[in-house]
Amino acid sequence: MKLHIDIEKTLGGFSLQLTTDLSGERVGIFGDSGSGKTTLIHLLSGLLRPDRGEILLDGECLFSSKRGVDLSPEQRRIAIVFQQAMLFPHLSARSNLLYGYRRCSDADRAITPESLIELFQLRPLLQRRVRHLSGGEKQRIALARAVLSNPRLLLMDEPLSALDDTLRFQIIPYLKSVSEEFRIPYLFISHSMTEMRLMAEQVIVVKGGQLVEETTPEGLARSRMALSQGGYLNLLRLADPVADRGLVAWRWGRNTLLISPDRLEERALFELSSRDIILFRKHPEAISARNLLECTVKEMFDADGRVGVVLSVNGEQLVAEIVRSAADELGVAAGSTLFAAIKASAFRQLG
Amino acid sequence: MKLHIDIEKTLGGFSLQLTTDLSGERVGIFGDSGSGKTTLIHLLSGLLRPDRGEILLDGECLFSSKRGVDLSPEQRRIAIVFQQAMLFPHLSARSNLLYGYRRCSDADRAITPESLIELFQLRPLLQRRVRHLSGGEKQRIALARAVLSNPRLLLMDEPLSALDDTLRFQIIPYLKSVSEEFRIPYLFISHSMTEMRLMAEQVIVVKGGQLVEETTPEGLARSRMALSQGGYLNLLRLADPVADRGLVAWRWGRNTLLISPDRLEERALFELSSRDIILFRKHPEAISARNLLECTVKEMFDADGRVGVVLSVNGEQLVAEIVRSAADELGVAAGSTLFAAIKASAFRQLG
Amino acid sequence: NLSVAASLKEVINELCASYSAKHPGALFVKNFGGSGTLAGQIENGAPADLFIAANTEWMDHLNSKKLIAGPSIKTFAYNSLVFTGATSKKVTSMKDILSLDKIAIGSPKSVPAGEYAMAAMTKAGIAGKLSGKLVMAKDVRECLMYAELGEVDGGFVYRTDALLAKKAKILFVVPQNLYPRVVYPMAVTAKAAQNEEAKAFLAYLQGDEAGAVLSKFGFLLK
Amino acid sequence: MELTPEDITAIVLSLKVAFAATALSLPLGFAAAWLIVFRTFRGKVLLEVLVNLPLTLPPVVIGYLLLLLLGKNGWLGQLLASAGIHLIFTWKAAVIASAVVGFPLLVRSIRLGMESIDPLLVKASRTLGASWLDSLLSVILPLSMKGIIAGSSLMFARSLGEFGATIILAGNIPGVTQTIPLAIYDYASSPSSTAMALSLCFVSIVISVAVLFLHELLSRKIDRSNGL
Amino acid sequence: MELTPEDITAIVLSLKVAFAATALSLPLGFAAAWLIVFRTFRGKVLLEVLVNLPLTLPPVVIGYLLLLLLGKNGWLGQLLASAGIHLIFTWKAAVIASAVVGFPLLVRSIRLGMESIDPLLVKASRTLGASWLDSLLSVILPLSMKGIIAGSSLMFARSLGEFGATIILAGNIPGVTQTIPLAIYDYASSPSSTAMALSLCFVSIVISVAVLFLHELLSRKIDRSNGL
Numbered sequence A, B: 001m002k003l004h005i006d007i008e009k010t011l012g013g014f015s016l017q018l019t020t021d022l023s024g025e026r027v028g029i030f031g032d033s034g035s036g037k038t039t040l041i042h043l044l045s046g047l048l049r050p051d052r053g054e055i056l057l058d059g060e061c062l063f064s065s066k067r068g069v070d071l072s073p074e075q076r077r078i079a080i081v082f083q084q085a086m087l088f089p090h091l092s093a094r095s096n097l098l099y100g101y102r103r104c105s106d107a108d109r110a111i112t113p114e115s116l117i118e119l120f121q122l123r124p125l126l127q128r129r130v131r132h133l134s135g136g137e138k139q140r141i142a143l144a145r146a147v148l149s150n151p152r153l154l155l156m157d158e159p160l161s162a163l164d165d166t167l168r169f170q171i172i173p174y175l176k177s178v179s180e181e182f183r184i185p186y187l188f189i190s191h192s193m194t195e196m197r198l199m200a201e202q203v204i205v206v207k208g209g210q211l212v213e214e215t216t217p218e219g220l221a222r223s224r225m226a227l228s229q230g231g232y233l234n235l236l237r238l239a240d241p242v243a244d245r246g247l248v249a250w251r252w253g254r255n256t257l258l259i260s261p262d263r264l265e266e267r268a269l270f271e272l273s274s275r276d277i278i279l280f281r282k283h284p285e286a287i288s289a290r291n292l293l294e295c296t297v298k299e300m301f302d303a304d305g306r307v308g309v310v311l312s313v314n315g316e317q318l319v320a321e322i323v324r325s326a327a328d329e330l331g332v333a334a335g336s337t338l339f340a341a342i343k344a345s346a347f348r349q350l351g
Numbered sequence C: 001n002l003s004v005a006a007s008l009k010e011v012i013n014e015l016c017a018s019y020s021a022k023h024p025g026a027l028f029v030k031n032f033g034g035s036g037t038l039a040g041q042i043e044n045g046a047p048a049d050l051f052i053a054a055n056t057e058w059m060d061h062l063n064s065k066k067l068i069a070g071p072s073i074k075t076f077a078y079n080s081l082v083f084t085g086a087t088s089k090k091v092t093s094m095k096d097i098l099s100l101d102k103i104a105i106g107s108p109k110s111v112p113a114g115e116y117a118m119a120a121m122t123k124a125g126i127a128g129k130l131s132g133k134l135v136m137a138k139d140v141r142e143c144l145m146y147a148e149l150g151e152v153d154g155g156f157v158y159r160t161d162a163l164l165a166k167k168a169k170i171l172f173v174v175p176q177n178l179y180p181r182v183v184y185p186m187a188v189t190a191k192a193a194q195n196e197e198a199k200a201f202l203a204y205l206q207g208d209e210a211g212a213v214l215s216k217f218g219f220l221l222k
Numbered sequence D, E: 001m002e003l004t005p006e007d008i009t010a011i012v013l014s015l016k017v018a019f020a021a022t023a024l025s026l027p028l029g030f031a032a033a034w035l036i037v038f039r040t041f042r043g044k045v046l047l048e049v050l051v052n053l054p055l056t057l058p059p060v061v062i063g064y065l066l067l068l069l070l071g072k073n074g075w076l077g078q079l080l081a082s083a084g085i086h087l088i089f090t091w092k093a094a095v096i097a098s099a100v101v102g103f104p105l106l107v108r109s110i111r112l113g114m115e116s117i118d119p120l121l122v123k124a125s126r127t128l129g130a131s132w133l134d135s136l137l138s139v140i141l142p143l144s145m146k147g148i149i150a151g152s153s154l155m156f157a158r159s160l161g162e163f164g165a166t167i168i169l170a171g172n173i174p175g176v177t178q179t180i181p182l183a184i185y186d187y188a189s190s191p192s193s194t195a196m197a198l199s200l201c202f203v204s205i206v207i208s209v210a211v212l213f214l215h216e217l218l219s220r221k222i223d224r225s226n227g228l
């Protein structure tokens, strides 16, 4: 996807002025509430009309005030997934699902309902009334509905933020596989750093209607480590769980982690806050923390007075966060060896 | 306050059947969503009419199907604070505040607006339109409004759950001081264990319209330690903060705790999850955790496979949570001495 | 297609019925309404063949617009003004109505009967003293209704209408010298000028048989 | 376009009648809407039917039924007469005719306004010591103001156009009960004064447009003050 | 209570006219409501005034204006006449009279229904490939169904009672254009047949109560199927 944006729009007291060239399949949009993210995607999709400027998608002009081009939303073939599922309450789940597909010309029908119903496991939901669907089921239908309209670009406006944590991470794999399997590029809006890291390859940061930063999810997470409640969130892909005296032993690359039992799946994604890792210079003997890992410091970075310590654990990577005085006391430096203690209950299974 | 409740009420498919005698000034009502908490307080306040039974408050009969007594809500003098502030949108903040006071007979006017405006720091808000108030300001007005109606009993239906964390704990001191200063007993509904422990002296647990348990907030917190995300939440009252190399040293009884900087106040309340405490049998040497406390095990309790370890730290008390295998390995038993490591970032300042 | 003043409804219905009995092919479509309404309708193209009005004003209006076959204008019948009421007071002449509280007349601007009544009162020299007592009604039938319900002590109505009333009795007949003659003109419309059936019915209405029916209903033939 | 002094009288009278009819119906319409929205009682359906009835019946019939009720021999008429009140053939009768005909429109609008009030607000006022009447006046009334204004403007406009019921109950007496529609009727009945009829129509339209604008204005103001 | 065959004809005709007027106005009313709620354009105020006008004018005036417009000399009447269509004095004229008079009530109800639709739903349909017309039919129409039904029942009831405009535009021709209100008028203008007039009033009331009930029923059903 190549998206050229150069637009201006004033809405009451708010004004958006944004110029950028985006390429890549998975772009995140990050920004505070009221920074103009929703306004931006409404402008892109044709639901709002820029005051001036132009929008080009893969070379095709969607809007240009100079040339007098302004394609209507249905001509742009850009689908939006909203924060609320926005299912049509008068239609069944099936009719909602097929709403966009039915309006798609034969030539564009690359994705068929069958394949998506399979992928999203929608079969049991199809006959249901919309109001008999749970929040997560609704959002799954909404997503499938958008994809089935065979758009050239998918815009997602905090599609997960109305859901509870469990649902949220159940849906993320769907979101990603959609883009991968059907080659639909997307723009993904979120306030959640974890969602951003799972969903985006590059991130633009918007503030007060202006683009202030272009970065990667990793860069974003590191720079905001000290600010956010959970610090830097390590994402760990674990596999092959085995019960072990009331806990579960998961394989993490060539390491084993003991984690409090939750759902057992062959592979799972866990979140671990950089603040839940305690570092020792020497091996502590008896300790209540169930995980004690020997690791090497790969690099260190500063974020607002906190120190981020990037650790290598048998080839896997982990970021721990310590205060400056602790860094001095432990004598942490690139290359030094440390022990990291992590409680079994510190891991949070996602999805 | 002495409250005798013996009522039955059927609402559609839901039926409530509850008999209890409550005495004490601060009673919590705890229960899952849909368990009938709201229904119960509507019945008490006269907004709903029980099908059968009686309600006595301090000996006065508010409702009795036998004797044919059914006082109207305004006669009962029981005020409710709702989840949403429910301020009257057509009135100014001041008129909202005085709504109940103006309808209160002279004889009952023990609490005057002046004293409450002082206590709740409402003076700057009085002239404002309701829609120009923030969520927390609204809820403060709503609370003051209820108190100014000089009720005999205050019912609070999740008064804080629509607020964000910061606001929530700003308001709790107001709620408590109201009851203390003006001797108004209250019933407090909440899903939050921390709120419950801060607000209530005793707790009744409701489930499916029935009373299933009468306990204390502490008992409730311990019995639900394993179930809740944050484990058992230790509440620490700290004082006299002093800056210390990027951190803040707070006094906790005769101990000192190093905590990541947040707001500095003379005294503050912090929350610490039982899961954020790592226990060692021996003193670990260099460690990134900034707090290492020597402590004695006072008692241990079981909660769904987890072990709660009640520690005494120089006269203060702390509950840590470890898995059974760790308890065995560390050889924890009442009377044994352990070291507790806590990261500076593990504490959460409330309010 | 007949457009007939509403006050002639009963009599026209009977006349049509008896005509149909003799001429089995004849089919009537009757439209009843105020003369002004009917004239307005004809002016705007309503499909009327025969127009019977309650006064000459509207007939002349249509004639001046060439919507009426001028030569066909004939007089259908005459009527007379009476004073009717259910009052217990003794009322036998124009002077007596001064003793009444409320008197109904048709609105003089829009109801011919009202215009005639007004003229009669003026001529009798009592109009000035009655001004506060008059109730203007939408039409003659409304006058009669007020009288019948006792809402007014009496009202000026046509003789034919007064005869239909149950409670209200004719208290006196207004002397003809006090007001212009009440004429019901009829004519074939311009459109139907060549319509033989319409002309035939017009002729029938002028005949003796029609006269008998008209008399029965209280109309005057000359 | 010229207006005779009589026309001016008719216009003033029309405004007076429409105003009085609206003012008279407001408390009743408010009460009816409140009963329908906030109360459950036997005979609610009957009330709804009764309120909506004037919508279905031709105004002439309504006028006739009102005449039977309020006339000399009607039970309510006799009652009023014994109290020295005579309504028929006065401008007050025109008010009553307009009020009855416009009532369903008023109630429907107020209902819509009331249905959007959060019932918890009413409950809150009760637990703060307000009796049901107090709560009605201090909470429900101000919060249904938008519906009340919409209903009033609708009713006012309808009253300006009321003809059928008025002419029967009040008669068509120039200077006393002749409102704009009745004057138009009089003019229209004579071939010579069609132009006069049209001028009055025009006045009627101008007034109703003014009412519509006023309504928009007021309801925006209320939006603002309620912060919606 | 007895009904003559002529009365039965009038009742059937009334129902037919009310039904046709409602059916005819629905698409137009829907379009007008849509324009007012979802579009911003110049002349919107004019549209609002035009839609509400029939409310303010006496039906007789409306009938007269319609007669001028649709009559032989009216521009629309000439247009229709040249297409071989003659409306005046047929039951179709009664339909048009009823439609015009009831239109403001219909539009007001549909508007209220439309105003409660989440605009994001409409936007969602647009980004899913629906043109504005498609979105109007597949999203806005079904979701404003409650308002449409309320408006239709109001309009139907109003049509049943329409008198003033009908008698002018369609005439009072028994068996052809004589609806219930016109028949009542006929009966009521002769003192001997008051009882007959009252029977027809009663029929009128029964029909409107039936319509009210049907409306309640339908709108409950829609509540259920929309899961509100």
Ligand SMILES: Nc1ncnc2c1ncn2[C@@H]1O[C@H](COP(=O)(O)OP(=O)(O)OP(=O)(O)O)[C@@H](O)[C@H]1O
Binding pocket: A011, A012, A013, A014, A031, A032, A033, A034, A035, A036, A037, A038, A039, A040
């Ligand atoms: N129609 C409008 N008229 C005036 N101001 C508007 C309008 N729409 C949006 N705004 C303003 O534009 C700004 C940006 O809004 P926008 O919805 O794009 O923010 P956002 O980044 O999506 O925020 P959030 O994360 O809360 O969804 C806000 O300050 C908002 O108040």
Ligand SMILES: Nc1ncnc2c1ncn2[C@@H]1O[C@H](COP(=O)(O)OP(=O)(O)OP(=O)(O)O)[C@@H](O)[C@H]1O
Binding pocket: B011, B012, B013, B014, B031, B032, B033, B034, B035, B036, B037, B038, B039, B040
């Ligand atoms: N008017 C009603 N008709 C039928 N069922 C009702 C009614 N009001 C409440 N209920 C049902 O009664 C049950 C208890 O409701 P209640 O509001 O008291 O729960 P709660 O404990 O306050 O829940 P929450 O924590 O979610 O506020 C619920 O299952 C609810 O669906």
Ligand SMILES: [Mg+2]
Binding pocket: A037, A038, A039, A157
């Ligand atoms: Mg947004």
Ligand SMILES: [Mg+2]
Binding pocket: B037, B038, B039, B157
């Ligand atoms: Mg509740």
